[in-house]
Amino acid sequence: MLRNAVVCSCRRRTPRCPTSSLVIPSRTLTSTPLPADFTLYPDFYSVEEQCILLRAALRKLDSMESSRFRRRRREFLQASSTPVGSRDDPVQALFLPDELYDFQEGHFDGVIKRYREMHVTSWPDDIPELPYLLERLRKVHPNQGTQTHILHLASNGEILPHVDNIEASGTWILGVSLGDERILRLENPSFPNERYEVALPSGSVYMQRDTVRYNYQHSILNKTDGRQRLSIMIRDRKRS
Secondary structure (H helix, E strand, O other): OOOOOEEEOOOOOOOOOOHHHOEEEOOOOOOOOOOOOEEEEOOOOOHHHHHHHHHHHHHHHHHOOOHHHHHHHHHHHHHOOOOOOOOOOOOHHHOOOHHHOOOEEEOOOOOEEEEEEEEEOOOOOOOOOHHHHHHHHHOOOOOOOEEEEEEEEEEEEEEEEEOOOOOOOOOEEEEEEEEOOEEEEEEOOOOOOOEEEEEEOOOOEEEEEHHHHHOOEEEEOOOOOOOOEEEEEEEEOOOO
């Protein structure tokens, strides 16, 4: 069952939409609703479910790194007296220190800074809870052919403003946020004062469709006290 869907649309805004606690408007726009075609589920996954997804995603990413970084992580865990995931924030505790990951300094197009990423065609088959959690996402997004992508940002990682390449994918993208809460900024290049900022807490799911996907630049902001963040991105394939 879906929890607390917040539909952020200028075509429809009901009093039940608690946008004031979830949406941080820019100074130039304090009362304008968000653009159409944006939906946020702020607490889609519980903490326990977030941990399951994050463990699976980190395992996928870790498996593609060099033996040098895998050895570093293994040695760190053997020397650590605190089991991973046992601190006050069990989701954030699953991340190891930044220096134990092979974060790339910059994406080929210059949009992403300090990151790891990979496309996913299969998930670990030894996590019995995982298929159910992924199936819940399929109840949110359309059922046509999709592609899945994992993006892991370092504590000082960020995604700079960009508009998606319409030649690379279809009309919608869904994002699962795990780890550090960051701000998603949406900016309309044609109208510079039209800017919106949305908090993406860990466990939240958002959907961008059509107009907001291609008419707005979007970015994930850096912050001085940032921590690591991982997102699972699902998008439809471009139709031929």
